[in-house]
Amino acid sequence: MVLPLVLAALTALALAAPPLDRFLGRSTGWPLAAAFLGLAALVATRAPEVLSGAGAPSFDAPWMPAVGVGFHLRLDGLALLFVSLVLVVGALVMAYSASYFSHGRHGDFYLLMTLFAAAMFGLVLADDVVLLFVFWEITTICSFFLIGRSGLSASRPAVRTLILTAAGGLALLTAVVLMWVTTGTTRLSVILEHSAWTDDPAFATAVAVLVILAAFTKSAQFPFHYWLPDAMAASTPVSAYLHAAAMVKAGIYLLMRFSPALADHAVWQTALIGFGLVTAVLGALFALQRHDLKELLAYSTVSQLGFLVAIIGVGTPAAMAAATAHTLAHALFKATLFMLVGVVDREAGSRDIRKLTGLRRVMPVTATLTGLAALSMAGVPPLLGFVSKESMFGAFLDAPGPGWVGPVVGGVAVVGAILTFAYSFRLVYGAFGGPTEQSHLREPKAAFLFPAAVASVAGLVLGLVVPLLNPLVDRVVTDTWGLVHDSDLALWHGFSTALGMSVVVLGAGTVLFLRRAWLDRVLDRSLFPVRGTEVFERLYRGTIALGARVGDLTRSDSPAQHLAMPFVLLAVLASVALSAGLAVGDFPAPVSRPMDWVLVALIAASVLGAVVARSRLAALGSIGVGGFTVALWFFTLGAPDVGLTQLLVEVLTVVVAVLVLRRLPRSFHPTGRVRRAAAAVLAIVAGGVAALATYTMTGRRELSPAADYFLTEAENETGGTNVVNTILVDFRALDTLGELTVLGIAGLVIVAVLNANGLLPNRQPTAIHRFAGSPIDSPTDATILFRTVGRWLAPLVILLSAYLLLRGHYEPGGGFISALVGGAGFALAYLSAPSSDRAPIRWPYIALIASGVGVAVLTGVAGYLEGSFLRPVHLDIPLPWGGEYHFTSALVFDVGVYLAVIGVVVTALNRLGGDSGPPGGMPRSRGASRSGRSAGKETR
Amino acid sequence: MTLAISVGLLVAGGVYLVVQRGMVRITFGFVLLGHAVNLLLVSGGGAFRREAPLMSETDASVAADPLPQAFVLTAIVIAFAITVYMLTLAGVGKRDDDTRGGPAVSGEKDEEKA
Incomplete structure (x- = not known):
């Protein structure tokens, strides 16, 4: 239980940091540091168990049981190594931050840093690849915010870091998916022992490349190394943590974690050793060029990470032991150096070694601590850095491959180490050597130096008692190499080749330091024709420009241009699919009936009519015929509810369309021959593809299990016999609620559009001279038949609509259909009105829409009585004349549907009817046409 | 077969109309495309x-599959709302292809004189 407890505690600390900061300000760092140490102690209670090899403490909780993803944590030796870095270095950095920052509020910093620590903690413990990926991404996000919070100049570096490391995250995600699919599990410890690594070379290579990409971007390996110096924009405590224990160490962790599975893979070995050494040497050269201490340290981290990556690539037990020792050594000296550079920056006001000089006289303690850490970095005995570097030398000589590889790799590593020695001394001498100019400076407060002192002295002490580390190193080697191994880290190994290499490094490094003026001259040029950040920016801009270019294809004011695009793409896809060949099943039974051909002919006629019509009204008529035919289709196919809905919608569509068409010219604007021909070609291809796809890909199977379930169980489950209606209001009511909302929003949008832009005025009615003076010429007289019938019909329509609503659960009907019937009644009333100003239905249509959605949602809430949202509530109400009425809240839900649909229909009739022109537009003549209602008044 | 041909005809008509000029024809095209998808x-x-x-x-x-029927039923009503919305857009145009008529068809001459 310790593991989830620590993780939860870290998360809780992160949340507690901002309120703490309110009271303590920058001193929040102290309690956080204490908490980190406490948690480290808590983890340490399990350390004996891990180190003795008795087993790895683990924690398992279900997370996504349906797909077998679990919240698995596991503390083995490798995890213990990184956990101790995360918590102990974390504590030091927190304590340091308490003195580093100015007085004031830093709640966001403490929150993000603690969250960062929590994510790193989870990352190294995760025993589930999905979980591992999630924590990996959280570290990316935390680092983005930590870098970005340092002000405007940090925003681009933060974005560059985010994009690069997120791209690496995508590589990791791909690897996770590959491993999951191939091995059938997400359990990391099981995956690493799976036989696929040896049986399936393609899989192993793919995962190796992806993991390498993820780790190289995170750990700033060439050619992705540029983000780390770029991220120097972050504040010093952030840099110290990022470089020493978190973020970049995540990549190292990932490589070590996958070593058992991939260490023997040629691609893995080549890439890690090759890129690692290139990074090590290049980073060291860059560090020698820099004058800003922090930038120098950043390139130094790049270089040191290169050494680590290369040694992991070697993959022998000795190499893994060296990697463990050097990870530890690097964490200690790099944390120290960053913190002390921050101290110098704060005290002396600069980080530039051309401005700093002779600080050793005024800040002797700072100088000593820096010197200790730098000696460790340079690999000078008896510090920990010496032990780790020498064990790396020994391991490099055994690099896998032909006989010449070992010496070459060892030689390059020595060159890198010589350069490391040179820049380590350059750093110390640059700040603390030479004549003292700022003699007024003094040592900072002990509290400011204390965290750095701990890490610095630890590097010395651990070097002296290095055999004490052997149990931990043994465990890590066992975890990363697969077999039990006895490490023998020690200061003195006798006269060996590695010792000789160390001597060469010390000698050549000293010479380079003494000839520093010459070295500066030699290196005072650009080593590389391009800068990483520039390449990145060029790629970034190029990608955006490419996106714009693609978007330009359809970004046009002409709707035809972007409306055609989906169909063109569809046709292309279809031709690809056709050329690939289709496996077509058989129909379970004949699907066509002779009568169907009548419907096909009707549809053909209506489509043809709509396409060739030049008058809008004629086109509308043809469209209407098509709609009615489709309704007939539904009836024929055994879908009476759908057929009824289609029929009613068709009626209402025609009514609404007529309201709009009378404002527009009679005939369509003519289109040119080229456009007609192009449209015809596209239409024929699209139609052919659609027909072919429908024929070959639908209906070629027996009834689906879902359909079978609905048909056999719907009545038992809901009491309703109209299965379609029970699906709408019982089984898939949430869908229906969503659709209802869309409908309501469409209604509101129509109102909004018309409030903003008035409608065009109606065309002047055509004078029909032949009928002048006859009743047909007078609107009042001409509608008398309508009105007479309407008076009788209206109550019937209302009754019919209510009846359809009530019986919907059992017979064709229900909320949609009954509302459309009601809407048709309103349309009838509207059309029979003698004039525009008497036509509008004085119903609050917006309120109708709102109440419809509201009723449906409230019914949903009532469903909680039965256990969940929208679950129908059933009640049996005894009737006075005996028997019971079976009430279900699904009916109330259907009432909601009814109200919303009615609301939309009334909205359309009211707002599109009438004579409204643009609001406040042209004055209208009253009198003859008895018009004159403004759009504004209509909303009454 | 018959259903497939119906879908094909409706898609062809719909596509032809949506790449024409003017909102009304685009709306009608969408109506036909909606029918096609519902039948599909x-x-x-x-x-x-x-x-x-x-x-x-x-x-x-022997009963037909109720699930697509339920989908289509709501789809029809939503398509209706979209149609009304598109017609609204056609009705608020100021000077576009919809408000400029073509050469007169029968009877329009009279109207323009009036």
């Missing part, structure tokens, strides 16, 4: 069983 959905359930899924009068072994 029903076709997905299969056209070999054609009894209405009303359990009071039909046996479960």
Whole structure:
């Protein structure tokens, strides 16, 4: 239980940091540091168990049981190594931050840093690849915010870091998916022992490349190394943590974690050793060029990470032991150096070694601590850095491959180490050597130096008692190499080749330091024709420009241009699919009936009519015929509810369309021959593809299990016999609620559009001279038949609509259909009105829409009585004349549907009817046409 | 076969109309495309069983697939709302292809004189 407890505690600390900061300000760092140490102690209670090899403490909780993803944590030796870095270095950095920052509020910093620590903690413990990926991404996000919070100049570096490391995250995600699919599990410890690594070379290579990409971007390996110096924009405590224990160490962790599975893979070995050494040497050269201490340290981290990556690539037990020792050594000296550079920056006001000089006289303690850490970095005995570097030398000589590889790799590593020695001394001498100019400076407060002192002295002490580390190193080697191994880290190994290499490094490094003026001259040029950040920016801009270019294809004011695009793409896809060949099943039974051909002919006629019509009204008529035919289709196919809905919608569509068409010219604007021909070609291809796809890909199977379930169980489950209606209001009511909302929003949008832009005025009615003076010429007289019938019909329509609503659960009907019937009644009333100003239905249509959605949602809430949202509530109400009425809240839900649909229909009739022109537009003549209602008044 | 041909005809008509000029024809095109997709959905359930899924009068072994029917039912109503919205847009145009008519068809001359 310790593991989830620590993780939860870290998360809780992160949340507690901002309120703490309110009271303590920058001193929040102290309690956080204490908490980190406490948690480290808590983890340490399990350390004996891990180190003795008795087993790895683990924690398992279900997370996504349906797909077998679990919240698995596991503390083995490798995890213990990184956990101790995360918590102990974390504590030091927190304590340091308490003195580093100015007085004031830093709640966001403490929150993000603690969250960062929590994510790193989870990352190294995760025993589930999905979980591992999630924590990996959280570290990316935390680092983005930590870098970005340092002000405007940090925003681009933060974005560059985010994009690069997120791209690496995508590589990791791909690897996770590959491993999951191939091995059938997400359990990391099981995956690493799976036989696929040896049986399936393609899989192993793919995962190796992806993991390498993820780790190289995170750990700033060439050619992705540029983000780390770029991220120097972050504040010093952030840099110290990022470089020493978190973020970049995540990549190292990932490589070590996958070593058992991939260490023997040629691609893995080549890439890690090759890129690692290139990074090590290049980073060291860059560090020698820099004058800003922090930038120098950043390139130094790049270089040191290169050494680590290369040694992991070697993959022998000795190499893994060296990697463990050097990870530890690097964490200690790099944390120290960053913190002390921050101290110098704060005290002396600069980080530039051309401005700093002779600080050793005024800040002797700072100088000593820096010197200790730098000696460790340079690999000078008896510090920990010496032990780790020498064990790396020994391991490099055994690099896998032909006989010449070992010496070459060892030689390059020595060159890198010589350069490391040179820049380590350059750093110390640059700040603390030479004549003292700022003699007024003094040592900072002990509290400011204390965290750095701990890490610095630890590097010395651990070097002296290095055999004490052997149990931990043994465990890590066992975890990363697969077999039990006895490490023998020690200061003195006798006269060996590695010792000789160390001597060469010390000698050549000293010479380079003494000839520093010459070295500066030699290196005072650009080593590389391009800068990483520039390449990145060029790629970034190029990608955006490419996106714009693609978007330009359809970004046009002409709707035809972007409306055609989906169909063109569809046709292309279809031709690809056709050329690939289709496996077509058989129909379970004949699907066509002779009568169907009548419907096909009707549809053909209506489509043809709509396409060739030049008058809008004629086109509308043809469209209407098509709609009615489709309704007939539904009836024929055994879908009476759908057929009824289609029929009613068709009626209402025609009514609404007529309201709009009378404002527009009679005939369509003519289109040119080229456009007609192009449209015809596209239409024929699209139609052919659609027909072919429908024929070959639908209906070629027996009834689906879902359909079978609905048909056999719907009545038992809901009491309703109209299965379609029970699906709408019982089984898939949430869908229906969503659709209802869309409908309501469409209604509101129509109102909004018309409030903003008035409608065009109606065309002047055509004078029909032949009928002048006859009743047909007078609107009042001409509608008398309508009105007479309407008076009788209206109550019937209302009754019919209510009846359809009530019986919907059992017979064709229900909320949609009954509302459309009601809407048709309103349309009838509207059309029979003698004039525009008497036509509008004085119903609050917006309120109708709102109440419809509201009723449906409230019914949903009532469903909680039965256990969940929208679950129908059933009640049996005894009737006075005996028997019971079976009430279900699904009916109330259907009432909601009814109200919303009615609301939309009334909205359309009211707002599109009438004579409204643009609001406040042209004055209208009253009198003859008895018009004159403004759009504004209509909303009454 | 018949359903597939119907879908093909409706798609062809719809595509032809949506790439024309003017909102009204685009709207009509969308109406036809909506019909086509609705028929396609029903076709997905299969056209070999054609009894209405009303359990009071039909046996479960011959009834048509109710699930696509439920989808199509709501789709029709939503398509109606979209149609009305698009017609609204056609009705608020100021000077575009919709408000400029073509050469007069029968009767329009009179109207313009009036």
